[in-house]
Each structure stands twice: as C-alpha cells, then as structure tokens.
Amino acid sequence: MIRAMSTQDSTPALTADDHLILVDGSTFIFRAYHALPPLTRKPDGLPVGAVSGFCNMLWKLLQEGPSPEKGDEPTHFAVIFDHSAKTFRNEIYPQYKAHRPDPPEDLVPQFGLIREATRAFSVHCVEQEGFEADDLIATYARQAAEMGARVTIVSGDKDLMQLIGPHVGMIDTMKNKTFGEAEVFEKFGVGPDKVIEVQSLAGDSVDNVPGVPGIGLKTAALLINEFGDLETLLAQAETIKQNKRRENLIEFADQARVSRQLVTLKQDVPVKVPVTDLSVTVLDGPKAVGFLKAMGFTTLTRRVAETAGAEADAVEAVEIEVPGWDVPDHKGRILERSASSAGTSAAGPGGTGAEKAGTGPDGMMVPQTLVEARAHGIKAIPVDSGTYETVTSLDRLKEWCAAAYEKGYVAFDTETTSLDAMQAELVGLSLATEPGKACYVPLAHVDGEGDLLGGGGLVPGQIPLNEALEVLKPVLEDRSVLKIAQNLKYDWLVMTRYGIDITPYDDTMLLSYTVDAGKGGNGMDELSERWLGHKPIPFKEVCGSGKSMITFDKVPVDKASAYAAEDADVTLRLWLILKPRLSGDHMATVYETLERPMVPVLARMEKRGISVDRQMLSRLSGDFAQGMAALEAEIHELAGQSFNIGSPKQLGDILFGKMNLPGGKKTKTGAWSTSVQVLDDLAAEGHELPSKIVAWRQLSKLKSTYSDALPGYINPETNRVHTSYALAATTTGRLSSSEPNLQNIPVRTEEGRKIRKAFIAEKGHKLVSADYSQIELRVLAHMADIPQLKKAFDDGLDIHAMTASEMFGTPIEGMDPMVRRRAKAINFGIIYGISAFGLANQLGIGRGEAGDYIKTYFERFPGIKEYMEAIKRQVHADGFVTTIFGRKAHYPEVNTNNPNHRAFYERAAINAPIQGSAADILRRAMVRMEERLDGSKLDAQMLLQVHDELIFEVPDDQVDAAIPVIREVMENACEPVLKLSVPLQVDARAAHNWDEAH
DNA sequence: ACGGCCACTTA
DNA sequence: GTAAGTGGCCGTC
Secondary structure, three states: OOOOOOOOOOOOOOOOOOEEEEHHHHHHHHHHHHHHHOEEOOOOOOEOOOHHHHHHHHHHHHOOOOOOOOOOOOOOOEOOOOOOOHHHHHHHOOOOOOOOOOOOOOOOHHHHHHHHHHOOOOOOOOOOOOOOHHHHHHHHHHHHHHHOEEEEOOOOOOHHHHHHHOOEEEEEEOOOEEEEEHHHHHHOOOHHHHHHHHHHHHHHHOOOOOOOOOOHHHHHHHHHHHHOOOHHHHHHHOOOOHHHHHHHHHHOOOHHHHHHHHHHOOOOOOOOOOHHEEOOOOHHHHHHHHHHHHOOHHHHHHHHHHHHOOOOOHHHOOOOOOOOOOOOOOOOOOOOOOOHHHOOOOOOOOOOOOOOOOOOOOOOOOOHHHHHHHHHHHHHHOOHHHEEEEEEOOOHHHHHHHHHHHOOEEEEEEEOOOOOOOOOOOOEEEEEOOOOOEEEOOOOEEEOOOOOOOOOOEEOOOHHHHHHHHHHHHHHOOOOEEEEOOOOHHHHHHOOHHHHOOEEEEHHHHHHHHOOOOOOOOOHHHHHHHHHOOOOOOHHHOOOHHHHHOOOOHHHHHHHHHHHHHHHHHHHHHHHHHHHHHHHOOOHHHHHHHHHOOEEEEEEEHHEEEEEEHHHHHHHHHHHHHHHHHHHHHHHHHHHOOOOOOOOHHHHHHHHHHHHOOOOOOOOOEEOOOHHHHHHHHHHHOOOOOHHOOOOOOOOHOOOOHHHHHHHHHHOOOOOOOOOEOOOOOOOOEEEOOOOOOOOOOOHHHHHHHHHHHHHHOOOEEEEEEEEOOOOHHHHHHHHHOOHHHHHHHHOOOHHHHHHHHHOOOOOOOOHHHHHHHHHHHHHHHHHHOHHHHHHHOOOHHHHHHHHHHHHHHHHHHHHHHHHHHHHHHHHHEEEEEEEOOEEOOOOOOOOHHHHHHHHHHHHHHHHHHHHHHHHHHHHHHHHHHHHHHHOOOOOOOEEEEOOOEEEEHHHHHHHHHHHHHHHHOOOOOOOOOOOOOOEEEEEEEEOEEEHHO
16 A cells, blocks of 8 residues: 655655665666557557556556565655756767667657656656766665665666665566666676676677777676776786787776766766655545546556545546647557556566456456466565475485375476487486475486596485386376476476376476467576576586586586476476466467377377488488589689688679679678579579589588488487477477478479488388378468368369469460469468568569569458458557467567568568468377377378478388378368368378388 | 578478 | 578687
8 A cells, every 4th residue: 555654844864664666767668668569549549558557567566565575665756767868978978878769759758648647646756957867866775775774776777786785676577577686696797886897898889888899798797806896907907818808908998987987877966856855645546547547548547546545437537738749640550459458468477468467347356467476476485496305215205206196296307318308318307396395316326527437336325216216107107196397298208218108297388388479488497587587507507518518417416406406396386377377268278289289299209210211311422522522623613713612701702802793782791692592693694603603502501411410310229310399499380390300301402302212111111291282371261261262272273373363364274384383472472471572582573563463462362461451450459369279479579660570570470370270280180190090000100290291101001091091180180179161181192212202 | 619690401 | 571490601709
C-alpha cells in the first residue's frame, strides 16, 4: 500500500528506516519503447506504448517496492529525467553522445506524457538544466546513503553501476534483474568502486566515450585489477609488456583521462529539490484515474481506482494536449490492441511478448500471473552450489530415490566423457527434488593428474557404476515418477546404452521451445538467466576449452559436484516455472503431440545411424583433388600469378584490381563480392577465369565438407554415421541436423550426387526414400483456401504449369518451359513471403517486371494476398503466428521501425505457418511411423529426416510390403485431428544407395 | 584459440 | 524473398 507521509511542515533528514527509489526516467522511456509492443490510443492513434509500460512499472513500484518482501515499500520516491541534450560533458568532449539519432517520431509525444504520468501518480518529477539524469541520481543516492537510508535505483543503465554499494542497490524492472556488487563484478570484472576506471579505458561506443583503442572490458579489468586505478596505470604504462597495448596507453593517455571525466557521475550537483523533499505523498486517486482513463489503459485504471478508493466511472478523463499531435498516425503499421493485454506484458520475463496475460475480466488471476508469482517464489531461493550433496553411499542414493518417489518427480542430468551421445561414457549423475535440494552421484571419476604413469585409477569413494544403476533403474523407468531433464534426448541416448529406457519424462528445453519459439535460445544457461536470473557455472570453467579441454571424468569430484548438481537444480526450477505455461492456447497439445514424443523417436534414429562407403568417399576425394589441381593451374595461368583461390579477398584483388574486370557489387563489409552471381555475370560477358573459379569452389566444397569430412564421423563401434538432430533449434518447427549435417547432402549436380551414392544400405537391405510432393504449396492451398490450387492438387496436375496457365493464359499442353519456370519461381517466392526485389533476383529480370508478375498473381489468387495480409496483421498484433496444429513462432522484433528489418520479419512470419505446418506434419508422421513399424512384423527402420523426406533401411524382401505402410502413415499424418482440404502425396522408391532411391 | 565473414550445400 | 549447418580465411585474441 502507499505510505502516506506529510510533507507540509518539515522535511526531516532521511534515516536508516527510509528507502529512496530513484527511477531513471529517460532510459526507461527508450527501453520501454523498444521492448514493448506498440500501442496506440483508440480514438486518435496517439502512440502510448512506452507510457503504458511506464505506468505499470510505476504503479507496481509504488505498491510493492522493488522486491516482494514486506517493508520494502519506498518512503521517498522520484523519477529523474534528462533536461536537454547538452550538458557539461559536451564542454569537455563535444562528440559525447553526438552520434545519437533523433528519437523515432512515435516516441516523441510520449516524453511529455510520461512526465504527466509521473505527476498524475503524485510522484516527484525531477530534472535540472545542464545535468544528465544520471548525475542527479548520483547526487541523491550519495546524499541518502550518507544519511543511512537505503536507495534503490531503477534502471538498466550500466553507467549507473558505479553507484552500487552497501546502501545502494539497482534493479532493472524491464529485465526483472537486480544488480548488487556481484553483478557489477560479473559485468566489469571489478567492484563498483573501480567501474569508472574500467570504463575510462574500455570506452563506450553507445555514448561515444572514446577510451583507449584496442582495450575492451576484459583487458581493462585485467589492467585495473593489476594497477588499481587509471592514473597509476598511466604512470606505469612503460612497464606493460604487450607492445601495442603499451603504445596505445601512452599515446591515448589523455583520451583515457577525458573518458574518465565523461563516465564519472557528478555526485555533487547543486540540486534544486533537496532529497528530503522527495518523500512519498498520498496518491490523488481521481487525478491518477483521470489520466489513465485519458490514456485508455482500462485495466490499470480499474486497479488504481480500486486501490485508491476512487470510483472509476465517476472520474472524467482529463484532456491531454500533445503538441504536434492532431493527425492520427495510421500508416497501417501500428495496430490497435486492447489496453489490458498490453498493460501487463511488461511484468513477465522475456517481456516483449504480446500474449494474453494478466487478469481476466472478473479480476481473477489467469495462468500468466500465476506463472509470474511462481517464478518469483522460485527465484527467491538462491541457487547456491555450496549446498549440494555428493552421494557416495548406496544408502544415501536410496534416500534420494525415496525422495523422488515421495515427490512423484525428479530432475536429473547425466555427466559423461563426450558431447557425442553415441560415444559418451557415464561419469556421474545428478538429481534434484526441490529448488535448492540437489545432489551429484560420481560414478567414474579418475585421478588423471596427467602424469605419464599413475593416474587413470578410479577415484575412491564412488559407488560402483553397476550397483548405482541397479538402484536407479527402477526409478528412471517407474511410471509414477516423472523424470525431468534439459535436452533429454542426449541423456536418453546415453542411458539407453546402459540398458535404461527413461519413462515418463518432461524436457524443459522442449517446454521452452513450445511456448517461446523465436524468443531466444532454449539452452539451459540461457533459460536459467532468463527465468531465474542466475548464471550457471559455465562448462568451460569446469573442463576448460579448446586443446586443453579435459573430459569430465578427470574433473575433481567436488568441482564436478557443484557443476552437475546445479544443473539438476536449475532444470527442476525451470520445469516448475515453464510447465504451468502450457495451459491455454493448445500449448499442451503441441507439446504432447509434436515435441515430447519426438525424443525417443529421434534418439533411436540417431542411434541407428547410416552406412557410408568409406572407399568410395576416399576415391572421390582423390578425384576432386585432381580436378581442383587442374583448375588451379589454369586459374593461376589466366591470372598471371599464384594466389589462394579460396580467399575471396585475394580473388577480389585479382579480378577487380589487377585484371580490372567490371566488378561493382560489394559485400556488407565493403569488400568486392565474388559470389556465384557476380562470377556468372562475368562469365556471360566472355571472361574465362570466373567460370573456372566457380567450378573450383564447387569441388572444394564437395571435398572439404563431404568426401573429406564424412569418414571422420564414422563411429568406430558401429561403423555407421550418427547425425544429431536438434529438436528446438528453429523458429518454425523444423528439425536441424549437425555433426554431420545430413540434411544438406548434395543432390543438384552430377558431381554432388556422387557423394549421395556413398550413403548405402547394409548388405541384404535397401534404402527407401519417401518424400512428400509439394507439401508446402499444399499446406498453403489449405490454409489460404485457394480453390484453383486445391482443385489442381485434387486432380493431380502439375502445379507450376497450372499456375503459369492461370497467370498468363497459356494452355498447359505444350507450354514453354521458360513460362513454367517463371511460375515456379513465383510459387516459391510466395512461400518465402515474396518481394519484387527477391523475385527479380531469382529470375534475372527487372524489379518492375517482377512487381507486375506479383500483381498479376495476386489478382488471380486473391486469397493468397488476403492470407498474407492477415498474417501481417496477426504478427504485428500478437508478436507470433501459428501453424495448423497450433505451434507458435514468435517474432518479438517485428514492430521495429527499421523498414528493412520490419519487412524481413513480415516475410519470415508469412513463411512460418507454411514451413512450420509442413514440419508439424512430418513430426506427426515420424511419431506414428515409429509406433507403426515397431508394432508390425516389418524390420524397416527409419534412419533420416530431410524436411520433406524420410529415409528407411529395409530388408530386401520386405521393401514391397514396407512402402505402402510408409506411404499410408505419411499421407494420413494429419488425421484424425485435422482433415486437410488437399490430399498429401508421397513418392517412395527403394535402391541400394540414397542417390538412386531419391 | 575464437569469432565474424563469405561462400556453398540442402529443403 | 524462408529455414538451416559447415569449412576456409583472416583478424583479434
């Protein structure tokens, strides 16, 4: 509740019981504007997104204070703003913050509104000419701290971190992150008192603080930790060993001193409003309600009215004048959204999402806020690796298993000798049953001190591996205990090799992917920082990296224990937070049907692997090398000199410098472009060299990426290649494949297909390739409901020829192949969120002509145009789009003001439901395929997935029986939940190698 | 030793 | 114009 304090007669000094909150208003405005979805006031389109974020933040702070604990409510409170752009710093260094662009036009009117909002909440609003908000904050913070009061700075600005100390804390409400000395140390590598020294060396490109060239944060911290402060360092600069570093420190000493002045906050501003005057005053209910009503923030209006005891209906919205705002800004780009949905989105972690949140119409809590409440509770228990148990006896292990039974769930994680699950050996295993309650069970640590003899012996005190697994197996396979893991596929694969098939299970990575795809990574470290505000011990701190990396079994047990148990602890906490987020919007169905069941399916596929013909690849490498050598000689001859053909830089110098060919195109970084397009153009002008370069590059790629590299992936135990599929790597729902990537094995050229021929079936078997024909166009025809397309698919027509016929009026019979090619390019373009620029590039025609094609296409297929517009509306309003099965793909930055970025996200959003729905269908097919083949008499095994294709290995005599089963499962993959209005068609073939099967 | 850039491979 | 991963080069660590 708001603390009522009198300010009438006296302004007493602050005491230890007081708590001053200083809100950095200026930075908040910018951050809120960029982080939150745009929001405009209903009647006139006045932009108010940042205002909304600000009001919600302010209200929450006034109500609760910066932390949920009781007694943290502020007694003193002020919002501090920058007065004008020019400050005393510009006199020291004119370029300071000089390259800042003007604020976006729809932000400008919100500056004044936010000051008004501050006053409407009866909060002090302070700014002073000649000083930045940061200086005022520094001054107030120092004064209050000297009086013994606590100070909380509300800001995300790292420049304010120098103020942090015993009395002064900092909180970033937008990221839900608090900063103490530990966080400062993490960021700057020094304590708050040395932040200035580090900043003066490292500089800051955002504020245009120069610093010393060649010195970044890391080096700066190193130097300051060694020398203490800037002046000492500069005085002893001659003693620095590194040549360049020493020279720069000497040459740019004065620049560093100026930088120091720029970053040092002024703590003695002659403030016009004394700190004692900043006490919290009684909220003027009607005043606040009047303002909020005028802004159209219905939810917050109601809440404030309830709390302040004001009758919302009785209060008139105040008139708000915004200079220069009379014409509504409707460029069709910022869509109106209900105030209630925008209102609370600032509160959640990862808060850029615009999903439905907050309170329902009757004020009841809906899941999103429950999730927030829960997250808060979980965060309150610190992650502390000192509290974990190292389990060294069977009795203790049994206790932990009993705790898992008691709870009904347990988070677990395996530690192994390798990132490759097919070669990894179990080293230990961690468990967690409650936040903060976790253990590590070391099983195979060795004392490998690296000496030549000795070492290699098991560290004493570990439970024998087989005995531990005997105890754990019943728990890991018990239906009544849910096993929770992060990226379970890895652990599942490791454990299945030890004879344990984990079930049932949840996977926090897949939970995150289901609800937040597109918002960022789903790795544990990232999720931990996002949801728990905690940075787990990095793997490389335990095992090192690069050449000096050690395997986990060589890690000392205590160190391993801290790392491993923390992983289980964090995993459990993430589950507690993420699992409830599945409620609503069919997210649980998506998780249960498209994500979770994929884990064992993919694990089995990876485990099976595929055979490659090592000799064939080796011969190919030889052939490619010969071809390259011949081309190399010709190329050097034509160039008149020897150079590295693989270096685009050197090649550019030769072609466009020495030989003076007409270049023209440049890359992003300003270098000459030597892309195929450029080289092909040169070849078309009759130059001999470029086409040889293109041919050389093709061979070089085939050799290095495929024929040379693939044999290195053959597992010595199985003699097969085992790729790794990532389930949560793409925004759209596709899988990705790596180490090696088997989803980009060459197919287009004759030379390339030789690589594909090296993928072979085992003796007595065939490879069967089954691929969906035009699955994305079919999905589009269904989603956008296009009669001509649907009919064409029903009738089994050539879809590109039909498109051409529809567009250009030419009959399908005897059609010019070039006409069909254009239509095909357009069909692909549609799937990719077409642009005239892209189509023109693809077809080698002018932008205008390409635009005409698109126009004609939209006239013939108006439903496609409508579909695209609907998607754009949706992604701007909600921040995400959905597939036919309800999978979400988020585009949190789609509302950016950069027109190019905006268009890019719009195209991606148009593509996502098409690509993603197809990916969903594949996933459904794969899950069922595994069940179906498993339950049949067939010995057919699913080995690979390549986006629209599945590859199987089938005994010779079962091929004819397997193919109809495979087709049947794939063609009916949508059913029974969805009846596609277009048939799915699957083509399947069998052969000894992949090239001929495809 | 690591990361950005460029080029090339697939659906 | 969409979605991915890998390898070589090259500059900064």
